[in-house]
Amino acid sequence: MTTVVSIAFESTDSADALLRDTDNARVIEILNAGLGRPLKYAFVMHAGVSIPDIKVQWSTDSDMVQAFGFSYNKLSAASLEATFPCEVYLNIENWRSLRAHQAHWRLMGIKKYREYQVTHEFGHALGVGHLAPRGRVCNVMTQQTMKPTCAINSRPTSVDLDYFIKARARGGFARVRQSKL
Ligand SMILES: [Zn+2]
Numbered sequence: 001m002t003t004v005v006s007i008a009f010e011s012t013d014s015a016d017a018l019l020r021d022t023d024n025a026r027v028i029e030i031l032n033a034g035l036g037r038p039l040k041y042a043f044v045m046h047a048g049v050s051i052p053d054i055k056v057q058w059s060t061d062s063d064m065v066q067a068f069g070f071s072y073n074k075l076s077a078a079s080l081e082a083t084f085p086c087e088v089y090l091n092i093e094n095w096r097s098l099r100a101h102q103a104h105w106r107l108m109g110i111k112k113y114r115e116y117q118v119t120h121e122f123g124h125a126l127g128v129g130h131l132a133p134r135g136r137v138c139n140v141m142t143q144q145t146m147k148p149t150c151a152i153n154s155r156p157t158s159v160d161l162d163y164f165i166k167a168r169a170r171g172g173f174a175r176v177r178q179s180k181l
Contacts, residue, residue, distance in 0.1 A: 007027070030118045034118070054173055064089060120141060139160045140153060
C-alpha cells in the first residue's frame, strides 16, 4: 500500500533569495522517481495546517555552519535533532551551481548532483547511513562529494534499495534519527 509523505518547504532569508519557483516541485519529482516508486511512498507538497511528515529547510553555506556549529558548508544534511517532523537541510548554493564541488562532480552536471543531493539526504532521513563504495557503480548512500573509487551515481542501486526497504519496514520517516552529512 502506498504511504503518502507530505513535505513542507521552508527557507532561510538568505536561501530564499536564491530559491526559484520550480525548485520545490523538482525536489518532489526527484523523490518520487528515486524513492517513491520502489518504496511505495507518494511524496506530496504539504498543504493546510496539519503537521507535515518532513520539513525541508533550504539553507545557504553560512546557514549550515550556523545551524550545525561547524563546517557543514558545501554539504547538505538530514535530521540531527530528536524532532518531528523529520528535517532535511538542502544547501541551495549547491543546488544552484556546482561551484563548490570537485571537477568529477562538475562533469556529471547539476541535474545528477541534485538527484544525489535529495535522494542521499532523504535516505538518511529514512534511517540509512553511509554505505562503503563497493562495485563499479557508487551506491547513492556512498558519500560521493569526495572523489569516490566508484562511478558517480545519483539513483538508488539494488544495494541502496535493500537498505531503504528495511528502513521503511522499521518505521521509515516516522522514526527519530541521528544522522549526519
Ligand atoms: Zn551522507
